[in-house]
Amino acid sequence: MFNSKHIFGEFPVQNDEAVVLRSVEFSESSNVLTIFTRNSGKIHCLAKGARQLKNPFESSLDLMAHIFVTYISKKGEQLDLLTEAKLIKRFRPRDENYAGVFAGLYFIELLNELTADHDPNKQLFDLATATLRRFAVGTNVCRTLLRAEWKLLERIGHLPSLEHCIECNKTLDPQTNQHRIAFGLVDGGVLCSNCRSGRSQVVTVSADGLRTLNTMASSDRNLWRTLPIQNETMYEIRGLTNQFIMNLTSKRLKMLNYTSTIARYDRQEEMTEQPKQINQSQHKDTDVQNAKEQ
Numbered sequence: 001m002f003n004s005k006h007i008f009g010e011f012p013v014q015n016d017e018a019v020v021l022r023s024v025e026f027s028e029s030s031n032v033l034t035i036f037t038r039n040s041g042k043i044h045c046l047a048k049g050a051r052q053l054k055n056p057f058e059s060s061l062d063l064m065a066h067i068f069v070t071y072i073s074k075k076g077e078q079l080d081l082l083t084e085a086k087l088i089k090r091f092r093p094r095d096e097n098y099a100g101v102f103a104g105l106y107f108i109e110l111l112n113e114l115t116a117d118h119d120p121n122k123q124l125f126d127l128a129t130a131t132l133r134r135f136a137v138g139t140n141v142c143r144t145l146l147r148a149e150w151k152l153l154e155r156i157g158h159l160p161s162l163e164h165c166i167e168c169n170k171t172l173d174p175q176t177n178q179h180r181i182a183f184g185l186v187d188g189g190v191l192c193s194n195c196r197s198g199r200s201q202v203v204t205v206s207a208d209g210l211r212t213l214n215t216m217a218s219s220d221r222n223l224w225r226t227l228p229i230q231n232e233t234m235y236e237i238r239g240l241t242n243q244f245i246m247n248l249t250s251k252r253l254k255m256l257n258y259t260s261t262i263a264r265y266d267r268q269e270e271m272t273e274q275p276k277q278i279n280q281s282q283h284k285d286t287d288v289q290n291a292k293e294q
């Protein structure tokens with residue numbers, strides 16, 4: 001359904017699903033968008049007329065929106081040309097859901113930073129749409145964000161080793177290990193006592209923190225929702241995740257400053273597998289059928 005159908009001159013016309021990651025004013029009437037598409041990965045496209053009242057995009061180009069797009073793929077050029085966009089689901093947070101809004105903005109910044117252009121990753125796309133739907137609900141945002149970050153790291157091939165020493169492969173079982181465990185930010189994982197000496201940028205993580213991170217990165221689809229997490233552990237693994245991501249991106253993301261705000265406004269509620277519908281008006285946006293979290 002979403003394959004290229006027509007050829008526009010020498011350029012193929014693509015139909016796809018996408019999430020809006022970034023929007024920058026290009027001219028008085030147009031914007032340049034960065035969108036993460038399901039079938040072609042991240043692309044940059046010119047949305048001519050997007051800033052005019054009447055435009056072919058039906059007010060669908062807000063940040064974090066999940067949309068259908070039609071674009072002309074201008075291979076070899078910097079910008080593709082967006083010709084049509086329709087809303088699948090707008091990011092519409094509950095009232096005063098600051099935690100969800102900030103987490104969503106941070107997550108799309110992270111997605112933009114850690115993905116390469118034209119590198120499709122359908123699992124990552126589905127993770128992104130499911131995560132944004134959860135953020136819009138506005139409960140358990142800290143937990144949802146950690147899950148999303150660690151699954152994102154896994155899907156781009158940067159998941160740190162949490163069970164085996166990154167150097168010698170010795171198993172470091174947090175179930176039996178009551179001491180703090182060394183974690184190499186540059187090495188990308190835990191280090192046994194023999195291998196940790198002489199290395200730079202090594203921090204330590206508690207056994208409880210490590211167990212929690214293991215659950216966040218786990219392939220089990222439900223455990224991360226129900227695992228009891230002490231505030232102290234949440235604070236610890238939030239800090240470690242920030243440090244690891246800063247090392248990976250070699251910079252401090254703008255929205256990273258808001259992680260404490262996210263924690264302050266977050267509310268805990270029992271989590272269901274699919275986020276609840278918020279109210280009747282939200283049914284107007286076509287529900288997403290295929291964005292199941294893995």
Ligand SMILES: [Zn+2]
Nearest residue numbers: 165168192195
């Ligand atoms: Zn070792």
